[in-house]
Amino acid sequence: MSDGNIAADQLRLFLERVERLEEEKKGMLDDIKDVYLEAKSQGFDVKTMKTIIRLRRMEKDARDEADALLETYRNALGLH
């Protein structure tokens, strides 16, 4: 077997690993969409849920600071 063939086999294996992982990732994305659809069918608002998930990911200190800054800017602009 030539070096060229070995490399081709190796390349094929790498590609197949990526493709399998991409497939699984696509499955995850579909599952996430399904949870949101189910929540929506139960009357929850998807956009607000996504904001909540972003807020839950933050440390309490960072969240407090972001809240305070937003409040300050909205007040400064009369944006209510």
Added chain:
Amino acid sequence: MSDGNIAADQLRLFLERVERLEEEKKGMLDDIKDVYLEAKSQGFDVKTMKTIIRLRRMEKDARDEADALLETYRNALGLH
């Protein structure tokens, strides 16, 4: 001049128009980045500014509803 040549010229013109517009779009993106950098250098928080711009784009009714939903969800979860 053959049809093939006419099509090539036409194609080239379309491509050049797209490329010119892409160039201008890139200039706009750079300008936006510059304004944010300037605001940051004056002590403003860029992330909060981006949230504010999103809120200003919304109709008052939609903004009120989004505010109320977020408040309800945060209270329900004790997320403060």
Added chain:
Amino acid sequence: MSDGNIAADQLRLFLERVERLEEEKKGMLDDIKDVYLEAKSQGFDVKTMKTIIRLRRMEKDARDEADALLETYRNALGLH
């Protein structure tokens, strides 16, 4: 238990399901990055691998047509 509490529990469960799936998705993305890094360390070109993966996803007919169109356009423009 009031309706409000039931809804809060339900919301929390939906959020936790999404967060678990997001976590798994992030794991997949990291794994994909790792495969590419490993392939790169073996001498493969990541950008070309990504093009190959896109081509492998296509039906043979669609791939043939895309190849032919690109060749025609490149020839028309002398883009080699």
Added chain:
Amino acid sequence: MSDGNIAADQLRLFLERVERLEEEKKGMLDDIKDVYLEAKSQGFDVKTMKTIIRLRRMEKDARDEADALLETYRNALGLH
């Protein structure tokens, strides 16, 4: 006029500059879409045009190398 008011005016000016630029950027994006639609109506393939624009942006050396790598990988995999 208090410092607070000065900052509010300054903030408002930064936001308005960003919003004006965002508006112009949106106009550019619409114009680009229109050129592609016009080209499509003249029989050109938009996807191929986008590939061509990407290739035209590359230096000749980089384009030659990318072409050669893709050809090598496709041959190794029998992907034609």
